[in-house]
Every structure is written in C-alpha cells, then in structure tokens.
Amino acid sequence: MGRRVNVIGVGMVKFAKPGASEEYDVMASKAAQAAIKDAGISYGDIQQAYTGYVFGDSTCGQRAVYSVGLTGIPVINVNNNCSTGSTALYLARQAVEGGMAECVLALGFEKMEKGALASKFDDRANPLERHVDTMNRAQGMNQSPFAAQMFGGAGREYRWKYGTRRETFAKISEKARKHASKNPFALFTQTLSVEEILASDEVFDPLTRFQCCPPTCGAAAAIVCSDEFARKLGHSNPVYIAAQSMTTDMPSSFGDSMIKMVGFDMAALAAKQVYEKSGLGPEDVDVVELHDCFTANELLTYEALALCKEGEAEKFIWDGDNTYGGKFVTNPSGGLLSKGHPLGATGLAQCTELVWQLRGQAEQRQVQDARVALQHNLGLGGACVVTMYRRD
Numbered sequence: 001m002g003r004r005v006n007v008i009g010v011g012m013v014k015f016a017k018p019g020a021s022e023e024y025d026v027m028a029s030k031a032a033q034a035a036i037k038d039a040g041i042s043y044g045d046i047q048q049a050y051t052g053y054v055f056g057d058s059t060c061g062q063r064a065v066y067s068v069g070l071t072g073i074p075v076i077n078v079n080n081n082c083s084t085g086s087t088a089l090y091l092a093r094q095a096v097e098g099g100m101a102e103c104v105l106a107l108g109f110e111k112m113e114k115g116a117l118a119s120k121f122d123d124r125a126n127p128l129e130r131h132v133d134t135m136n137r138a139q140g141m142n143q144s145p146f147a148a149q150m151f152g153g154a155g156r157e158y159r160w161k162y163g164t165r166r167e168t169f170a171k172i173s174e175k176a177r178k179h180a181s182k183n184p185f186a187l188f189t190q191t192l193s194v195e196e197i198l199a200s201d202e203v204f205d206p207l208t209r210f211q212c213c214p215p216t217c218g219a220a221a222a223i224v225c226s227d228e229f230a231r232k233l234g235h236s237n238p239v240y241i242a243a244q245s246m247t248t249d250m251p252s253s254f255g256d257s258m259i260k261m262v263g264f265d266m267a268a269l270a271a272k273q274v275y276e277k278s279g280l281g282p283e284d285v286d287v288v289e290l291h292d293c294f295t296a297n298e299l300l301t302y303e304a305l306a307l308c309k310e311g312e313a314e315k316f317i318w319d320g321d322n323t324y325g326g327k328f329v330t331n332p333s334g335g336l337l338s339k340g341h342p343l344g345a346t347g348l349a350q351c352t353e354l355v356w357q358l359r360g361q362a363e364q365r366q367v368q369d370a371r372v373a374l375q376h377n378l379g380l381g382g383a384c385v386v387t388m389y390r391r392d
Contacts, residue, residue, distance in 0.1 A: 002097035006230045006238040007389070009039025009223035010352040015187045015340035018114045021217030024056065028064035028109035031219035031345075035105070036068070039223040040233050043069035046223070047101040050076050050091045052084035052108040053344035055120070064109060064219075078344075081379030082293065083246075084108060085220065085347025090246055090385055092224050102229040108349075109219035110342035127381050134254050134261045144204040148212060148294065150380065152204035153258040155296025159206060161311075164299075166206045168314045170197040172295040173211045173337055175323050180334025182364040185349075187216055187340035211295040216340030220348035222355070239358045242372075242388040243277035245270040249382045259300060263378045267304035270386035271376070275306075278388045280372060282306045285388075287357045287367045288328050289350035290376040292335040301376055302330075305386070324367070332357065332365040347377040347385065358391040 011034025013027050021027060028051070036043055051061025061077040080087040085108030092106040119126055126132070131150065135141060139153045158164055174194050180186035192210055200209040230238050247270040252260045275281050282305065290305065292298035299313045307328055308316040321327040333339045333353040336346060354373040356362045375387040 003099060004227050004240055005093045005096045005224050006227065006235065006240045007222055007224055007351065007355050008230055008233065008235050008238050009035040009041070010221065010355045011035035011038055012185055012220035012345070012349050012352045013218055014185045015216045015218035015342060017187065018112050018215050018217055021111060024053070024060060024109050024111040025064045025067050027217065027219035028107055029067035031109070031221040032065065032068045032105060032107050035221035035223050041103065041223065044071055045103050046073060046105045047103055048074050048076070048092070048095055049105040049107060050078055050088040052078040052088035053110055054079055054081060054084055055110060055112060055343070061107070064107060080383045081381045082291065082341070082343050083347060083377045083379035083383045083385050084344045085349070086375070086377035086385035086387065087246070087347070087383065089222060089347060089351060089387070090244060093241055093244055096224050096226055103223065103225040105221060105223055106348060107219070107221045108345040108347060110344040111217050112215040112342060114215060130254050131261055131380060135258065138256055138258050138261070148204040148207055150258065150262050151294040151296045152207040154262045154300060155206050155294070157258045158296070158300065162314065164314050166198065167194055168317055169206050169211055169295040169299060170194045170208070171317050172292070172298050173197045176292065176331060176335045176337040179332050179365065180338030183334050183339060186334040186338055187214065188334070188338045207294055207296060211337070213293045213336040213341040216342045218340060218342035218345045218349065220345045220352050222348055222351050237392060239355045239389050239391045242280065242390040243274040244385070244387045245273035245277070246383060246385045253382065262297065262380065263382055263384055264300055264304050266382060266384035267301060267376060267378060267386065270384045271305045274386045274388050280388060284372050285328060285374045286370040286372050287332060287354065288330045288374045289333060289335070289353055290330060291378040292331055292337050293341060295337065297378070298330070298335070305374065305376060329367045332362065332367060350375050350377060354389050358389060
C-alpha cells in the first residue's frame with residue numbers, strides 16, 4: 001500500500017468554441033497558475049509535471065509549462081484520447097503514492113478544430129481499426145461521424161434490448177443544460193427542453209445534435225502531493241484520492257456488442273476495482289462527474305458504475321435520481337454535453353469540479369454535504385479511468 005495522495009490545488013479556464021480560444025499554451029499556463037495559487041505553493045515546489053493533450057505536435061507540454069516556469073523538472077507528455085487528462089492525473093498520483101515525488105502537477109489542455117473528430121494520419125494503421133471492424137459487423141456504417149455511430153449504435157442496442165424511449169436520452173441532455181446554466185466555466189449555459197433537444201437535427205438515431213458534446217478548447221490542472229507536504233503547507237483536511245483504477249479493452253470489446261465496444265466492460269471493471277480499493281460502494285457516493293460525450297454513454301455509464309441496476313437506467317433518469325434531490329448528482333458542471341469536451345483537459349476539469357464540490361466551493365452548483373465523489377473518464381482506443389475522492 002503506497003502513500004495517500006492529496007489534491008491540494010485545482011484550476012481551469014472557461015471553455016470556448018474552436019476559433020474563439022486563446023493559444024493552447026496560454027490556456028494551459030492560466031490553468032496551471034490557478035492550481036498553483038489554489039494550492040498555496042510556488043512553481044518551484046513542483047517536482048514533476050504530466051501534461052496531456054491529443055491534438056498537437058510533440059512537446060506541447062513543455063511549451064505549456066515553460067510559460068509558468070523554467071525549473072528543469074521532468075515534463076512527460078501524455079496522449080490517451082478522451083481519457084488523457086485523467087491519465088495524466090493517474091501518473092501524477094502514482095509518482096506521489098510510490099514516493100518518487102512529493103508534489104506533482106497534472107495539466108491537460110486542448111485547442112480543437114471545428115467539426116467532428118477525424119484521424120490525422122492516413123498513411124498508417126488506424127488505432128481504432130478493431131473498433132470500426134466491430135461496428136461494421138454489429139450494425140454497418142454510414143456517413144455520420146464515427147463517434148456518433150459508435151455511441152449512437154450502443155444507445156440503439158440498449159433501446160432494442162430494454163425498450164427505452166428516445167425521450168429518455170433527451171432527458172439527460174435537458175439535465176446537463178440545467179446544471180451548466182449555473183456553471184460560469186461551461187460553454188453552453190442556455191437551458192433546453194426535452195422537446196427542443198429532440199427537435200434538433202438527427203445525427204445518428206437515437207442521438208440528435210443537442211445530445212452530442214461539442215468540440216471545445218480549454219485547459220485544467222491539479223496539484224497532487226503527499227500527506228507530509230500537505231501538512232507543511234497547513235492543509236489539515238484536504239481532498240484526497242481514495243482509490244483510482246485504469247482499465248483498457250478486453251476480448252468482450254471486440255465481440256458483437258456495440259455497448260461493450262464503447263467501453264461498458266472497461267468502466268464496470270474500473271469501478272469495481274475502485275469500490276474494492278476504497279472500501280466504499282456506490283451507495284456512499286454523493287456526486288459524480290462521468291463521461292457524457294453522448295447522452296447514450298451517460299445512460300450506459302449509470303449502469304457500468306452500478307449507480308443503478310442493468311436495465312433500470314430509464315427509471316433512474318425519470319425518477320430524478322441523477323440530479324439534485326435524487327440519489328446521485330451527476331455532472332453538476334454540465335458535463336461534456338454542456339460544459340464542453342476539450343479532450344486533454346476533460347479529465348482534469350472533472351477533477352476540478354469534484355474538488356470544489358467536496359470543499360463546498362461549487363457555489364450555485366453545490367451538492368449539500370458532499371463528502372465522497374466519483375469520476376469516470378473514457379477514451380476509445382481504449383482506456384477508462386475511474387477515481388474516488390474523499391474529504392473526511
């Protein structure tokens with residue numbers, strides 16, 4: 001058993017549409033500086049940095065942290081698709097837990113282009129080739145964006161299995177917009193009704209445009225440290241990582257199920273490991289930030305994280321158990337659907353929101369008496385990171 005790892009500083013910038021953001025290094029340095037200030041340290045206290053981004057040339061991480069300070073520390077660049085930010089946090093946590101460092105920066109950022117995600121290289125094997133082959137076998141392909149076909153196909157499979165209404169998926173987006181309306185860092189803060197969401201252009205059944213996360217630019221950061229380092233700074237009761245797990249694809253990902261191909265089994269295994277490591281169960285969780293790249297994935301993730309039983313997500317949603325007054329407040333930030341999804345920053349933006357919640361600093365979004373928080377960050381290709389945070 002390694003050392004306890006505390007999150008003593010977090011920070012992020014307001015997310016923006018592609019073409020309307022600052023440069024990636026400017027956004028990243030602002031997020032890092034906010035986390036450093038929040039932690040009450042100087043950049044010179046940081047011994048290592050793990051910097052995450054997906055779209056950019058090599059060593060963008062160095063460019064980002066050089067805008068904060070030039071101390072010669074190791075800077076490790078991380079790319080793990082949509083779970084990049086949480087992967088950076090995972091590595092930073094390992095460095096502290098294993099005694100290799102006392103204070104580490106995890107930084108995520110992304111400057112994205114307009115439009116759907118696409119591969120940047122056409123002269124080599126595509127890393128998602130096995131996922132595409134699975135989709136071809138399971139449902140075929142059309143001209144819709146690949147990610148929408150994958151997650152929409154998983155949502156369609158769920159509908160066929162359980163008879164879930166299209167309105168149920170739209171209800172998730174309605175909730176996301178309502179939560180985001182109280183988040184000054186979110187991209188979309190205008191509320192929408194279920195009817196308006198369903199009336200938006202269809203992308204891939206059951207998904208309409210307002211059920212798909214937008215390409216977004218942004219940055220977020222976290223400072224993690226040991227108990228001894230935290231005590232020296234006077235952090236007497238910091239938020240800490242109670243457990244964390246990362247999983248990747250298994251044989252079931254490439255069978256005949258779209259639900260499994262988009263990461264259900266990865267998420268379920270990571271959650272099971274986190275519950276076992278932390279000694280906590282889903283019933284102990286107060287607030288959740290999960291990877292709602294599409295409404296279909298949020299619905300599936302409720303069940304993968306055991307927030308409800310398999311096949312019961314529709315009842316869970318309409319009973320209001322995914323929002324304030326229910327069993328779990330999910331994505332109080334507005335989630336990827338409304339806050340936005342700058343790939344490298346998303347996992348650390350989730351971390352930032354949950355740390356604020358456990359400190360009681362989430363203002364209008366505050367979940368009353370929150371003490372335990374659960375984070376889920378998923379990337380196809382694939383990797384899933386689940387993290388449990390506590391504040392005693």
